[in-house]
Amino acid sequence: MMLALRWLLRRNMLWGQVVAYQHLAMRGALEVADEFTHIGCARHNAHLNALGSCQFSGGETMGQYVVLMRDHSSALAHMQNNVEALNGIKEGLERWEAKVIASYRLLGEWDQCYFIDAPSNFLAYRATLSQEWSVTSDTLILPAVEMPLFQRLMQQEIRTAGPYKWQVQWWTRLVRMAMYDYSFGRHARKFFTSHDVFGKEHFDGIEQCIVVANHASHHDQYALMKAIPWRIRINLFFGAAADRWFLRGRKEITLQPWYASLVTGTYPIRRGGGSKTLDYPKWLLSKGANLMLFPEGTRARGRHMSHFKHGVSILALESGVTVVPVYLEGLQKIRPPGTRESVPGPVAAHVLEPISFPVGTSVPDATHQIYHAMQVKQNELLA
Numbered sequence: 319m320m321l322a323l324r325w326l327l328r329r330n331m332l333w334g335q336v337v338a339y340q341h342l343a344m345r346g347a348l349e350v351a352d353e354f355t356h357i358g359c360a361r362h363n364a365h366l367n368a369l370g371s372c373q374f375s376g377g378e379t380m381g382q383y384v385v386l387m388r389d390h391s392s393a394l395a396h397m398q399n400n401v402e403a404l405n406g407i408k409e410g411l412e413r414w415e416a417k418v419i420a421s422y423r424l425l426g427e428w429d430q431c432y433f434i435d436a437p438s439n440f441l442a443y444r445a446t447l448s449q450e451w452s453v454t455s456d457t458l459i460l461p462a463v464e465m466p467l468f469q470r471l472m473q474q475e476i477r478t479a480g481p482y483k484w485q486v487q488w489w490t491r492l493v494r495m496a497m498y499d500y501s502f503g504r505h506a507r508k509f510f511t512s513h514d515v516f517g518k519e520h521f522d523g524i525e526q527c528i529v530v531a532n533h534a535s536h537h538d539q540y541a542l543m544k545a546i547p548w549r550i551r552i553n554l555f556f557g558a559a560a561d562r563w564f565l566r567g568r569k570e571i572t573l574q575p576w577y578a579s580l581v582t583g584t585y586p587i588r589r590g591g592g593s594k595t596l597d598y599p600k601w602l603l604s605k606g607a608n609l610m611l612f613p614e615g616t617r618a619r620g621r622h623m624s625h626f627k628h629g630v631s632i633l634a635l636e637s638g639v640t641v642v643p644v645y646l647e648g649l650q651k652i653r654p655p656g657t658r659e660s661v662p663g664p665v666a667a668h669v670l671e672p673i674s675f676p677v678g679t680s681v682p683d684a685t686h687q688i689y690h691a692m693q694v695k696q697n698e699l700l701a
Contacts, residue, residue, distance in 0.1 A: 517669035560586035
C-alpha cells in the first residue's frame with residue numbers, strides 16, 4: 319500500500335509540479351513561477367468562494383510549495399536514534415509561517431517531501447531555510463501550481479478592471495448605506511456569537527482618517543466596520559487583490575468589479591505594483607475619503623502580528639491624515655488562514671488612541687509607532 323501511495327504521489331503530484339516548473343523555467347525566470355503560484359491560487363479560490371458573500375480581504379493569497387530533501391548520512395544516523403528529529407523540519411517551516419499540508423518519506427533520489435502553504439514573503443526566506451537545513455540535508459524548494467489550473471492559466475489572459483473614480487461621488491454613499499447590511503451586517507450576525515466594540519469614542523472629532531487593523535481572518539472587515547462611526551463608514555475605502563476580486567468576464571452581477579467598488583467601497587490592488595499601488599489611495603485621500611488598511615499585508619498565522627509594511631505610514635505622512643489603530647480579537651479562531659470553514663465565535667474590536675505624526679517623522683518611525691500601539695494592546699489581551 320505504501321508503495322502504491324508513493325507511486326501515486328510521484329505520478330500525480332510531483333511529476334505534475336516538476337513539469338509545470340520546467341515549463342515555466344523555459345519561459346525565463348523563477349519569478350514567473352512564483353507569480354503563477356499566487357495568481358493561480360487566487361483564481362482557483364475565486365471559483366471556490368462565492369463572491370456574493372463579499373468576503374473581501376486586503377491580504378494576500380497563500381502560495382503552495384513543494385519541499386524536497388535528501389538526507390546526509392549524519393542526519394540518517396541521528397534519525398535512527400531519535401525519530402522525533404523528523405519534527406524539526408515541520409517546526410522550522412512553521413517558524414516562517416508556513417503550514418505543512420502533507421509530508422511523505424520517499425524511496426528514491428529524494429528522502430523527504432513536504433507540501434506546504436506559505437505567505438508570499440516565504441520567497442524571501444527560501445534561501446535562508448535551504449542554508450539552515452544544508453548541514454543535514456540537500457534541499458529543493460519549488461513553487462507549485464496544480465496542473466489543471468496551470469493549463470487554464472496558460473490559455474487565458476488575466477484581465478482586471480478598475481479603479482472607478484466615480485466611487486467617491488455623493489450618490490455612492492447612499493448606495494453603500496442601503497446595501498450595508500447585505501454586504502457586511504448579515505455576515506457579522508452569522509459568524510459572530512457576540513460582537514463587542516471598545517474605545518469607539520476615539521473617533522470623536524476626527525473628520526478624516528486611515529483606519530488600520532491587525533489581519534487574522536477573511537472576516538476581519540465585518541468586525542471592523544461596526545467599530546467605525548457611520549459618518550466615516552459611508553466614505554470608507556479599502557483595497558482588494560485585483561486578480562481575485564476585479565476580474566473581467568464574470569456573468570453574475572455580484573461578481574462584477576464595478577459592483578464591488580460601488581457596494582463595498584473596494585478598489586483593486588495589483589500584486590507586484592510597487593509604489594504605484596499607493597497612487598489611487600493617495601488620490602482617495604486627496605478627495606477627503608477615509609481608508610481602511612491592514613498593514614501586515616497578509617493574514618497572520620500565529621498568535622502575534624506579522625511585521626507591518628510601510629504603506630500606511632507613507633500615506634499618513636504625505637497627506638497629514640490621522641491614523642486610528644483598531645485591534646481585532648477573536649477572528650483567527652473563527653476562520654484561521656488556510657481553512658475554508660468558519661466556526662462562529664465571539665469577537666471584539668478595540669479602538670486605540672488616534673496617532674498624528676509631527677512634521678519630520680520618518681516612515682520607519684511612523685510604522686514603528688503604529689505597530690507598537692497595537693502590540694501593547696495585543697500583549698495586554700494575551701497576558
